[in-house]
Amino acid sequence: MQSVAIINQQMIRSHAERSKALNDAARSLLQRVLGCWQHDLSRPFTNNGRTYRVCVKCGMSRDFNLATWQTLRTRTS
Numbered sequence: 001m002q003s004v005a006i007i008n009q010q011m012i013r014s015h016a017e018r019s020k021a022l023n024d025a026a027r028s029l030l031q032r033v034l035g036c037w038q039h040d041l042s043r044p045f046t047n048n049g050r051t052y053r054v055c056v057k058c059g060m061s062r063d064f065n066l067a068t069w070q071t072l073r074t075r076t077s
Contacts, residue, residue, distance in 0.1 A: 027058075040055060040056045041053040041054065041055055041056065041062065041071065042054045042055075042056060046066075050063070051063070051064045051066055052064050053071055
């Protein structure tokens, strides 16, 4: 009887892990298609000639123009 309980716990854990992976994949796909709609961005960083800001919540980067001090189009990274 105890082994049935252990198998049930493993099945539930496995299902939860698959559900989380599927939700993460769906969120990533939507962010790539629609872009990031969150506005909690980091300060500008410059690396290898590219200046950008990063969303603190999802990690998506946005190009940044130092001359006009404006955040530009969404870019995935």
